[in-house]
Amino acid sequence: MKRMINIALPKGRLGEKAYSLIARAGYACPELLEENRKLTFENEQAGVRYFWVKPSDVAIYVERGAADIGIAGKDILLEYAPDVYELLDLSIGKCRMCVAGAQDFSDSHTGILRVATKFPAIARRHYAAQSREIDVIRLNGSIELAPILGLSDVIVDIVETGKTLAENGLCVHEEIVSISARLIANKAHYQFKGAEIEALRQKLEEAARA
Amino acid sequence: MKPETLTTQERIQYELRELYLACGYRPYKVGKFEDYDLYMRNKKFLASEQVLTFSDTNGKLKALKPDVTLSIIKNVKDDGRVQKLCYTETVYRVPRNAYGFREIMQTGLECIGRVDDYAAGEVLMLAARSLQKISERYVLDVSDVGVLSGVLAEEPIGDADCARLLSLVGEKNQHGLTAACAEMGVSQRTTQRLLDLVCACGPLGETLSRVESLDLPQTSREALAGLGRMRDQLAAYGIGNVNLDFSVVNDMDYYNGLVFRGFVEGIPSGILAGGRYDNLLARMGKHGEAIGFAVYLDQLERYMEAKPAYETEALVLYDAATDPLDIVRVTESLRARGISFRVQREEEPCPNCREVVRLAKEANT
Numbered sequence: 001m002k003r004m005i006n007i008a009l010p011k012g013r014l015g016e017k018a019y020s021l022i023a024r025a026g027y028a029c030p031e032l033l034e035e036n037r038k039l040t041f042e043n044e045q046a047g048v049r050y051f052w053v054k055p056s057d058v059a060i061y062v063e064r065g066a067a068d069i070g071i072a073g074k075d076i077l078l079e080y081a082p083d084v085y086e087l088l089d090l091s092i093g094k095c096r097m098c099v100a101g102a103q104d105f106s107d108s109h110t111g112i113l114r115v116a117t118k119f120p121a122i123a124r125r126h127y128a129a130q131s132r133e134i135d136v137i138r139l140n141g142s143i144e145l146a147p148i149l150g151l152s153d154v155i156v157d158i159v160e161t162g163k164t165l166a167e168n169g170l171c172v173h174e175e176i177v178s179i180s181a182r183l184i185a186n187k188a189h190y191q192f193k194g195a196e197i198e199a200l201r202q203k204l205e206e207a208a209r210a
Numbered sequence: 211m212k213p214e215t216l217t218t219q220e221r222i223q224y225e226l227r228e229l230y231l232a233c234g235y236r237p238y239k240v241g242k243f244e245d246y247d248l249y250m251r252n253k254k255f256l257a258s259e260q261v262l263t264f265s266d267t268n269g270k271l272k273a274l275k276p277d278v279t280l281s282i283i284k285n286v287k288d289d290g291r292v293q294k295l296c297y298t299e300t301v302y303r304v305p306r307n308a309y310g311f312r313e314i315m316q317t318g319l320e321c322i323g324r325v326d327d328y329a330a331g332e333v334l335m336l337a338a339r340s341l342q343k344i345s346e347r348y349v350l351d352v353s354d355v356g357v358l359s360g361v362l363a364e365e366p367i368g369d370a371d372c373a374r375l376l377s378l379v380g381e382k383n384q385h386g387l388t389a390a391c392a393e394m395g396v397s398q399r400t401t402q403r404l405l406d407l408v409c410a411c412g413p414l415g416e417t418l419s420r421v422e423s424l425d426l427p428q429t430s431r432e433a434l435a436g437l438g439r440m441r442d443q444l445a446a447y448g449i450g451n452v453n454l455d456f457s458v459v460n461d462m463d464y465y466n467g468l469v470f471r472g473f474v475e476g477i478p479s480g481i482l483a484g485g486r487y488d489n490l491l492a493r494m495g496k497h498g499e500a501i502g503f504a505v506y507l508d509q510l511e512r513y514m515e516a517k518p519a520y521e522t523e524a525l526v527l528y529d530a531a532t533d534p535l536d537i538v539r540v541t542e543s544l545r546a547r548g549i550s551f552r553v554q555r556e557e558e559p560c561p562n563c564r565e566v567v568r569l570a571k572e573a574n575t
Contacts (some may be wrong), residue, residue, distance in 0.1 A: 065478020091384040191349040
């Protein structure tokens with residue numbers, strides 16, 4: 001009997017892009033894109049079951065085994081450091097994790113640097129490597145507002161085009177790491193569905209390259 | 211005791227103890243508390259660096275033990291004799307990506323003193339049979355850290371870079387490994403070797419033959435030869451479901467040689483972990499070699515816990531007018547027939563049961 005692979009997809013643009021890639025790889029489930037209230041979607045023939053979850057929750061679903069595999073941004077993986085396999089870089093949803101601030105900002109190293117971010121672990125790790133003491137200000141959205149209102153000196157955030165930053169008189173001061181979508185797998189489930197997951201990974205790699 | 215009166219966790223705990231005792235492992239009990247200092251010095255060995263501490267009556271900082279192996283090593287005699295010990299203990303730690311401390315039941319064994327091929331193979335066999343006690347659908351992943359360290363030793367890279375590469379191997383992260391190697395200036399040959407090892411994953415026998423044909427340095431080959439001897443010994447035991455998987459990477463400051471990790475279908479994380487830890491022994495000033503593993507019994511809490519059809523077999527109902535001696539007569543007769551029962555007043559909500567014995571006066575009239 002074919003084993004179903006449970007796949008957690010991140011809601012939103014990235015998830016839709018990832019799904020179209022998976023569909024091209026031969027694991028389509030058209031029902032997934034229909035407007036309905038269903039939570040799980042199945043293509044029994046292809047052996048896959050999908051569900052949409054909040055992007056930041058994908059890693060949790062996979063780490064705790066509710067999903068066998070999932071598509072998560074590298075930003076989420078770096079922030080939460082889940083104990084999962086990272087099997088493939090899908091090369092979609094590309095952006096950069098950056099330190100940004102006012103155009104005329106320069107770190108004088110005279111006091112504690114105030115950093116506003118949605119990614120406190122990434123920010124802490126980045127500055128700890130430079131032995132720079134920081135005050136992390138954890139925000140959930142509109143991060144760009146923080147330096148404008150003087151809430152923080154800089155922000156650590158995802159930058160796609162830099163347009164929002166520029167429109168608010170901010171710019172990138174430092175790039176921390178490149179971000180893109182990754183295929184992740186639960187370590188325990190991989191032991192028992194390894195053949196199915198590897199087959200999907202290979203087809204996905206081919207589809208991503210095409 | 212009826213077997214169904216035990217929870218899965220209790221049953222497995224009992225069966226594992228029986229398994230270890232039958233192979234000559236002596237039960238070993240460690241105290242609940244330990245000097246905090248022990249963990250301070252070996253923080254990286256712990257699954258989680260957070261330790262639950264308190265001050266003893268003399269002001270000394272103590273900890274509720276987050277780990278058993280360190281306490282055993284600290285207390286075993288350093289007289290060169292082989293000591294085979296098994297334990298079931300409660301440890302206190304913060305599970306990965308969880309909030310707050312948890313009480314975790316752990317069982318395991320340690321072989322300390324001299325670890326030759328036979329002893330290592332015996333421990334691997336016991337690890338596999340421990341998993342088998344939980345389910346026939348198990349997988350034991352084995353590796354030898356010497357294979358990877360042999361490859362990495364050929365590159366002039368520091369400990370931090372080595373740790374980063376190993377962590378990527380642990381994630382089976384081929385794209386990350388390629389990028390990190392390029393960034394660190396690691397040679398093409400080493401990069402390819404690392405990628406080959408990440409991809410080599412599958413049944414021990416055939417995967418080992420495949421890996422043996424790869425271009426690898428001498429030290430890695432020696433480690434592979436050791437894995438070959440383990441394969442032969444496990445085959446002689448008739449043990450299956452063992453995979454070679456180089457993504458089993460433990461901290462090289464503590465572990466050397468054989469490392470392994472066990473999984474059972476239906477449990478979303480590893481349930482068994484172990485390896486050869488001569489380095490830890492040396493760090494703690496003891497001589498010789500050591501190998502051991504732990505089974506995380508807390509993972510069994512939601513595993514195979516089939517809900518019983520009835521909360522109780524018989525329900526005995528009475529009211530204010532019922533003579534207590536009548537109740538005793540009924541319950542004693544149920545007990546004699548081996549039927550479990552619950553006695554309660556009639557007005558209380560009824561649990562799910564197979565039969566009802568009504569002693570209420572109104573029912574009798």
